[in-house]
Amino acid sequence: MSSDPESGALAPPSVAGHHGQTPYGQWRSNAQLESLVTRAQHESLDAVLRRIIAFACRMTNARYGAIGVVDDKNSLIQFVQVGVDAETEREIGSPPSGIGILGMLNRHAAALRLHDCKDSPEFTGFPPHHPVMTTLMSVPILVDNVHFGNLYLTNKEGGADFTQADEELVVGFSRDIGITVENALVSEDSHRRARWLIACADLAQDLIKPSTEGGGDSLHTVAERAMRESGADLVAIGLPTPESGMVYCAAASGDGAGAILLRKIAIQPELIETFSDNRQAILLGSLNDVFLTPEPRNALRRALYGTTLVAPLQSAAENRGMLVLARKAENGTFNSTDVEMVEVYATYVAFALELAGIHRKRQREAVLGDRERIALNLHDLIIQRIFAMGISVQSLRRFTMEAPALELISSVTHELDATIHELRDTVYQLESLSAGSESVNGRLLSAIQQATDPLDMASSIRLTGLVDRCIKENLVVHVLAVLSEGLSNVARHSGATSVEVSVKVARGRIIVVIADDGHGFDNVVRHSGLDNLRQRARSCHGRFTVTSSPGRGTRLVWSAPTALTAP
Structure with a gap:
C-alpha cells in the first residue's frame, strides 16, 4: 500500500453550504x-x-x-x-x-x-x-x-x-x-491493441527482409517484441522438426531463455492435438503444460513460471510452429485482450514466415538454375577437354621408352582420371540438387542451413561422394538428427566464431564431421546431446568420437556403414 498517497493531494471538501446532502x-x-x-x-x-x-x-x-x-x-x-x-x-x-x-x-x-x-x-x-x-x-x-x-x-x-x-x-x-x-x-x-497492431506491421516487414538487409535476426526480434507488448517474462518460438512431437526453439527471450534456446524440446501431445483441430491461442496454467523435456522443465521451474499462453504459427498453407509466452507467478495472468492479440500477432508472424519462405524458394530456384548451367558446362566442356588431354598424354608413350618418362606419363594420366571422377561426382551433386528439394543432398543442406542460420558465426559446408545413391531413408533420418543435435551443441556450448560441416560417403560409410573454433575443453563431459549422438551411432552399427582441447575448438565425427539397415 507510496508514502504520501499520490502527488497533487486531494483536499477534503468544505462542509459549509452542503446541508441536506449525504x-x-x-x-x-x-x-x-x-x-x-x-x-x-x-x-x-x-x-x-x-x-x-x-x-x-x-x-x-x-x-x-x-x-x-x-x-x-x-x-x-x-x-x-x-x-x-x-x-x-x-x-x-x-x-x-x-x-x-x-x-x-x-x-x-x-x-x-x-x-x-x-x-x-x-x-x-x-x-x-x-x-x-x-x-x-x-x-x-x-x-x-x-x-x-x-x-x-x-x-x-x-x-x-x-x-x-x-x-x-x-x-x-x-x-x-x-x-x-x-x-x-x-x-x-x-x-494495447494499437501497440500490438503496430508490432504486427513492423515485424511483417522485418521477417521478409533478405538477411543482407538486416532480417537475419528477425525471429529474435519477434520474441522480444512479443515480450514487450504482452508483459510476459519469457517468450519462445518453436519451429517444426522432422521428429514428431518435437519443436526446435529458434528464438527465446527472458529469464531462463538459455535453457531452451537452439535446442529440440518435446511438447505435450495434448497440445499438438489441440492445435491440429483449433488454430486459436490457448491459456495454460504452467510451462510444464507445454514442455516435456526434463532439463528445460527443471530450469524453468526454478524461475517460478506460472500462466502460459501458447499460439500456433499457422498460415493457410501449413503449421509453422508455435509462439509461447509465460509470466512468473507473481506477475499475474494474461487477460482476454492478451489472448486475442497474441492470436493476431501469431497469424501475422506465420504469414510473414510463409512470405519469407517463398522469397528463399525463389532465391534457391535461381541458385539451382545456376548450378544446372554449371553442371552442363562441366560435363560438356571441361570434362571432355580433360579427357582429350588424357588421351594426348597417353599417346606420348610411343615417343619414349625411358622409365622415368613413362612413370611420369602414368602419374599424370592417373591424376587426370581422378580429376574427371571428382568432376563427374560434382556434376551429379549439382544435378541432384537442381532436381528438387526432396533429394538427400537437398535435405541435408536444408537441415544444416536451418541449424546454422540463427548462429552468429561463419559456417562452411561440404558434401562429398554419392550421398543420394548410397544411403537409404532410414539412415537419412539419423544423419539429419546428428547434424541438428551437433550444431545445436556448437551453438549452446562452444562460444565459436566459425563452424565447418562435412558429410562424406566413401568406402561404404557415411561420415559426418562438425568442427568449431570455440573454447574447447579438457575432458569430454557427458550430457544428453552427446549421449544421443552415441546412441544413434550404436543403433546404426557406427562410431562416434569427440576430440577437443582448451582454446582449440571441438571436433565431432559420426559415421555409420551405408550398407547396413538402420533401425
Whole structure:
C-alpha cells in the first residue's frame, strides 16, 4: 500500500453550504473527484487505481489503501497499494497471493469492517518487513455489474475503527469508481491493441527482409517484441522438426531463455492435438503444460513460471510452429485482450514466415538454375577437354621408352582420371540438387542451413561422394538428427566464431564431421546431446568420437556403414 498517497493531494471538501446532502454527496461535488473521472480516459489503469486508492484514503483518514483485482474465478491477479514506501515494498517481496483474509473478501463480494484484522480466523499473518495493520475496511468494486476487485483501507487515523459513515462513504464512492475503472480499462485496452497492431506491421516487414538487409535476426526480434507488448517474462518460438512431437526453439527471450534456446524440446501431445483441430491461442496454467523435456522443465521451474499462453504459427498453407509466452507467478495472468492479440500477432508472424519462405524458394530456384548451367558446362566442356588431354598424354608413350618418362606419363594420366571422377561426382551433386528439394543432398543442406542460420558465426559446408545413391531413408533420418543435435551443441556450448560441416560417403560409410573454433575443453563431459549422438551411432552399427582441447575448438565425427539397415 507510496508514502504520501499520490502527488497533487486531494483536499477534503468544505462542509459549509452542503446541508441536506449525504456525506458522499459532499465529496462527489468535489472538483478533484471530477478530475479523477476525466483523467481516467488518458492514464494507465495502474495510475488510475492509485489515484482512486489515494482519494479513498483521504475520505476515510486511512493510512494505507490497496485495490486487489480479481479474475472470473475471484483469484487475485493484480495488487496496487498506496501508503507503503518503495523500499519497504521491495523488502516485502511478492504481492499477496489472495489467501487468508484477502481470499475470503474476494470470494464474498460484500462490504466488511474489522476492529483488528488479526482477530479474523482467516488471518494467516504478515510477511517479514510488512507494516503492522489493525483496523480494516473492504468494499467490492463492480465494473458493468461484474466483480472487478476490492478496495481495502487499513489503519484509520488515531487508531479508531472505521465507522458506518465511512462505509457508506466508500460504498457510494465505489459505485462511481466502477465507471472510472471501466473508462480506464477501455482506454488501456485500446492502446494495447494499437501497440500490438503496430508490432504486427513492423515485424511483417522485418521477417521478409533478405538477411543482407538486416532480417537475419528477425525471429529474435519477434520474441522480444512479443515480450514487450504482452508483459510476459519469457517468450519462445518453436519451429517444426522432422521428429514428431518435437519443436526446435529458434528464438527465446527472458529469464531462463538459455535453457531452451537452439535446442529440440518435446511438447505435450495434448497440445499438438489441440492445435491440429483449433488454430486459436490457448491459456495454460504452467510451462510444464507445454514442455516435456526434463532439463528445460527443471530450469524453468526454478524461475517460478506460472500462466502460459501458447499460439500456433499457422498460415493457410501449413503449421509453422508455435509462439509461447509465460509470466512468473507473481506477475499475474494474461487477460482476454492478451489472448486475442497474441492470436493476431501469431497469424501475422506465420504469414510473414510463409512470405519469407517463398522469397528463399525463389532465391534457391535461381541458385539451382545456376548450378544446372554449371553442371552442363562441366560435363560438356571441361570434362571432355580433360579427357582429350588424357588421351594426348597417353599417346606420348610411343615417343619414349625411358622409365622415368613413362612413370611420369602414368602419374599424370592417373591424376587426370581422378580429376574427371571428382568432376563427374560434382556434376551429379549439382544435378541432384537442381532436381528438387526432396533429394538427400537437398535435405541435408536444408537441415544444416536451418541449424546454422540463427548462429552468429561463419559456417562452411561440404558434401562429398554419392550421398543420394548410397544411403537409404532410414539412415537419412539419423544423419539429419546428428547434424541438428551437433550444431545445436556448437551453438549452446562452444562460444565459436566459425563452424565447418562435412558429410562424406566413401568406402561404404557415411561420415559426418562438425568442427568449431570455440573454447574447447579438457575432458569430454557427458550430457544428453552427446549421449544421443552415441546412441544413434550404436543403433546404426557406427562410431562416434569427440576430440577437443582448451582454446582449440571441438571436433565431432559420426559415421555409420551405408550398407547396413538402420533401425
